[in-house]
Amino acid sequence: MTRYADRNRMMVVLSYGVGLRACEIAAITVGDVLDSENNVRETVILGAHQTKGSKSHSLYLSDSVRKEIAKYIKLHKEFLTTRKSPLLRSQKGGKMVSHTVQIVLKDLYRKIGLDTCSSHSGRRTFITNLSEKGVSTRVIQELARHSSLAVTQQYIDVSVDKLRNAVNLVSV
Numbered sequence: 001m002t003r004y005a006d007r008n009r010m011m012v013v014l015s016y017g018v019g020l021r022a023c024e025i026a027a028i029t030v031g032d033v034l035d036s037e038n039n040v041r042e043t044v045i046l047g048a049h050q051t052k053g054s055k056s057h058s059l060y061l062s063d064s065v066r067k068e069i070a071k072y073i074k075l076h077k078e079f080l081t082t083r084k085s086p087l088l089r090s091q092k093g094g095k096m097v098s099h100t101v102q103i104v105l106k107d108l109y110r111k112i113g114l115d116t117c118s119s120h121s122g123r124r125t126f127i128t129n130l131s132e133k134g135v136s137t138r139v140i141q142e143l144a145r146h147s148s149l150a151v152t153q154q155y156i157d158v159s160v161d162k163l164r165n166a167v168n169l170v171s172v
Helices: 005-018 022-027 063-077 097-112 122-134 139-145 148-157 160-167
Strands: 042-047 058-059
Touching: 005 022, 005 063, 005 097, 005 122, 022 097, 042 139, 058 097, 097 122, 122 139
Parallel strands: none
Antiparallel strands: 042 058
16 A cells, blocks of 8 residues: 555546546545535535636535545545645645646556556546446536537447447347
8 A cells, every 4th residue: 555545546536436537636625525514515516727628517426426535534634624625635735736646547557557547547437337327428418527518429438349239229
């Protein structure tokens, strides 16, 4: 285990479980995820300064992601002292930058033999998983915070198995 294992795990949770971009992972604060009673919110509002495209967006957190965030905050409450504290801290204890998130995620993937993965792989997988579970592309577009349905469709991976399953739905 590395010194930053919990932080790095939370990066993966936010990428795969919420579909966050590296810039959004770096920008999220304690106040973004906790309500006034210190419970993890079901819906997180990211401000325009925290997102790509400079538009505020709502993030919908699953129960499992909310549990992971609560566990992380409980483990690291001595560092997460104010609502403005970054949820994920840099090695120097301050706010992370997008490039650092990209490097950390790329390094994690490389260590487990996934050399072609990038910081965007979790986001792509989040979107593809929703599609595979039958969620409408329009809903996925909203969850991915894409302005265009065409962009969302580019994220959805199509495999040979999916193609075979699709044609097997048709009988003659």
